[in-house]
Amino acid sequence: MDSDNTLKNSSITSGENVSFWIDSAPIISGNKPNQDIHTDVLIIGGGIAGLTTAYKLLRAGKKAVIVEDGFIGSGETGRTTAHLTCSLDDRYYFLENTFGKEAAKLAAESHAAAIDEIEKIVTDLNIDCSFKRVNGYLFLHPTDKEENLEKEFQATQRAGLQTTLLKGIPALANCEDQSCVAFSNQAQFHILQYLKGLADAVVSLGGIIYTEAHAEEITKKGAKVNGFTFSADHIVVATNTPINDIVTMHTKQHAYRTYVIAGKIPKGMLPYSLWWDTGDQKSKWVSQPYHYVRLESFDDSYDLLISGGEDHKTGQADEEGIPESARYDRLEAWTRNYFPMLENDITYRWSGQVMEPVDSLGFMGKNPGDENIYIITGDSGNGMTHTTIGAMIICDSIMGVKNKWQDLYDPSRITLKTTGDFIKEAGNMASQYLDWISGPDLQNTADLPAGEGAIISSGLKKIAVYRDYDNSLKTFSAVCPHLGCIVQWNNDEKSFDCPCHGSRFDTQGTVMNGPAETDLSKIHIK
CATH class of the missing domain: 3.30.9.10 (D-Amino Acid Oxidase, subunit A, domain 2)
Incomplete structure (x- = not known):
């Protein structure tokens, strides 16, 4: 894999601030797509979830291609704190009450096994991380x-x-x-040094990694990647939050x-x-x-x-x-x-x-309603282990093996005991649509300082504006292309963030985090 420390743009990390991991490791890049591709497994997302899945499938004899719209680890993997733990975000007594004692035992076992799996990969590949x-x-x-x-x-x-x-x-x-x-x-561990070792292994096993490769129009046949047709027998969406799903997973x-x-x-x-x-x-x-x-x-x-x-x-x-x-x-x-x-x-x-x-366990396995599209999401604060469990489950599933944790993390599951939390979160989400009728952040773009953004109103339109340091004004529709929420300006990470489902866009209106697949549409204002 190529490593290059001279590249500095929004492909490096999904926000203005740079984490210690990104600052202390070389940038990991592959090639840009230049032709149509067919493979056994197309993996969308080049973080720990995507790379671990690719590594395990290649070891099992499958052909795999990874596409990442930034560089390797430039999404949420590079912004973690990289705890590897069986102490989960929600208490084990909550898991017992929600899923039963046997399921709580399985959850503990799976996270312990994920730490063991990471340690084995570090040892097998001799990764200095x-x-x-x-x-x-x-x-x-x-x-x-x-x-x-x-x-x-x-x-x-x-x-x-x-x-x-x-x-x-x-x-x-x-x-x-x-x-x-x-x-x-x-x-x-040091997460980006770990990813570097995994990426090198993926390539040495015959896998292909494309970076600065934006996937959209994801179907059971594959996806469009930078305009090229990438087809596959199996598709794994490992993008922190699914970009192939309009509604189902985003209510969970x-x-x-x-x-x-x-x-x-x-x-x-x-x-x-x-x-x-x-x-x-x-x-x-x-x-x-x-x-x-x-x-x-x-x-x-x-x-x-x-x-x-x-x-x-x-x-x-x-x-x-x-x-x-x-x-x-x-x-x-x-x-x-x-x-x-x-x-x-x-x-x-x-x-x-x-x-x-809403029920505290990740969603890893077949996307609801799909036979050959898989997702890894819902990682809560245990992203390093949840994603590794997801890679183990999905590799088994594609190889025709029933994994013992498969049902526990099934994305199709419905957990009736967390209905109260579900209703509370759904109510919060619904209330965000009131932003359509709320007042603007700013009355006049002339009042916007360099390096800051805001939401303004123009008639019935909501417009996201950003003033660059050269004093030029960037203007886009403030309507998130996912499900129509109004984005909000995040002055810390210099991004426009959707309060409904978490899509995020940079100061050029380019999508950085799903579930939105496309950019904010450009608007010309006087």
Whole structure:
């Protein structure tokens, strides 16, 4: 695979801010499409989901082609914090109540197996990606109750996980008297170095990787990619959120924006570990945002402390009156409270998009109603393991093998016990269409500073405007081409974000995140 550090544009990453992973690894590019292609399996999306699926299928003897509209890892994979864990976003006692004890056990088993699978790939391919086994510690958010931690510990035990209930949270300041559940045998790695190893393996096994290759018009026969016809016997849509599905999957999961800071601490001051709190039980959001922290080696003198949280629904930061930029400040204050050794300067700030399924488990397998189209989505905050599980399920399915986790993660499933959350999320989604009748962000484009965007009204039209640093004005329809919501300006990542289903567009109106397949349509205004 080609590696080139000179390329800097929106193909590198889906937002203005650059993550530590992207900053510390070479850009991974393939060729651009230049002809029609037929293959056994067409994989759309060049993140961890797509590359792992391709690698496993090639090993099983199938031909595979990957198409990625940016560069490898330029989507949400490059904006993760790369925790590898069986401690899931939603509690195991919730999984037991929703799916039953056997299913909770299967969920635990599948995530543990995904960590093992990643470790095996790292070993087999000799990938230098700082993979290490670490302990993880789950502790109470101030809004949560002690009895819930005990309940979670008991549920993890029933699920067959190696956990211990500790008095005191290892390495956290002033937490000697606070309880936590310790998860042993978790892991961490440098995600883009891992992807580089996977991409090289895919090519050496005869796979083809196309980058800057935009797929649209996805059907059971294949897709149009940069105008060329790519046909295949099986199609895998591994794009964080499906772009081949207009409605079905988008009522089952919802897009959230999550924030990350990373700063230096002197080497050796903290053990390499994962830490998570149990989430804000009083949050207005169904997902109950939580904080998550880990270390990564930075240089000979420092480690990097990577801390995330302060989530909100995509395009809806204003619902809480906390702008995107202020979320980093809140995250920093929270982090310094527990990790006072954090140096003064924050080295990195970035945000990512997380798809939250209403019943907490990912959707991996055949797309509802399709026999040969597969999806990997709904990864919640466990994207690295969920996507690896998805690759294992889909590889088995294409090879004609029934995977033991297939039914648990079936995208067609309906979970009646989460109907209340489903209704709440559907109501939130429906209310976003009121933006059609709400007032504009700005009355006059002359008032728009360079480097900023806004939504203005012109008669019945809603227009997205952005003023470039050369003072030129870019103008598009503010109507998301997916299902007609009005996009909102994200001043932190310099993007227009859809508050209904999470599609995102850059300052040129180009689609960066699905489910929208096409760009915002250009509009000429006086």
